[in-house]
Amino acid sequence: MSAKCIVIEGLEGAGKSTAIDVVKTCLIDAGKQVVCTREPGGTPMAEAIRECVKHPWQEQVTVEAELMLMYAARAQLVHNVMLPQLKQGNWILADRHDMSSQAYQGGGRQIDQAMLDSLRTMTLKGFEPDLTIYLDVEPRTGLQRARGRGELDRIELEDISFFERTRERYLSLCRDNSKAVIIDTMQNLEQVHIDITAAVKKVL
16 A cells, blocks of 8 residues: 555644644554644744744734745645655644645635645645644644643734634535544543544544
8 A cells, every 4th residue: 555644733722732742652553654744834944933033023924925824835845745655655643734824824814715726736736644633622722731831932823713713614625625633622631532543543
């Protein structure tokens, strides 16, 4: 069986780091070689872009600039890391991918879908994950969890309505995508892990 790409998505405080550990263990137990990536980031240039995106600049960061930075980083990661690793037979476990832009910039920032589609087509050239696991959390709960981790970054400081729009877009995208699974992270942690593991086993 050819190598596959699994993406973990979710709002701040949804539990992505824990979910990634669960998925990685499941894949390794199945004898897979796993390469973990994150967005924005994952290559030297993309990591520099990540710092640029998250930095609290003393000027207005336009939604267009933010969006294009996200896709610039994604292009570097997909073409320099993800596609070559998949070709070598290594599975990709990604902390965020294109659905993040569709949800955060498309839903949260309310950027026109045509602009998103144009950038996606240009940078991804048809590449898409084999499985996207979306960790659903109520925005206020997620942000409370995120604050418990420490200082919030520029995007995490947005108002609650931004995250509510982002969550709604995530849910809509997942319902329309046969390769996406919604995991309710408001249930107990053991059940969350069981649900994540069940989703992964379907693509093994």
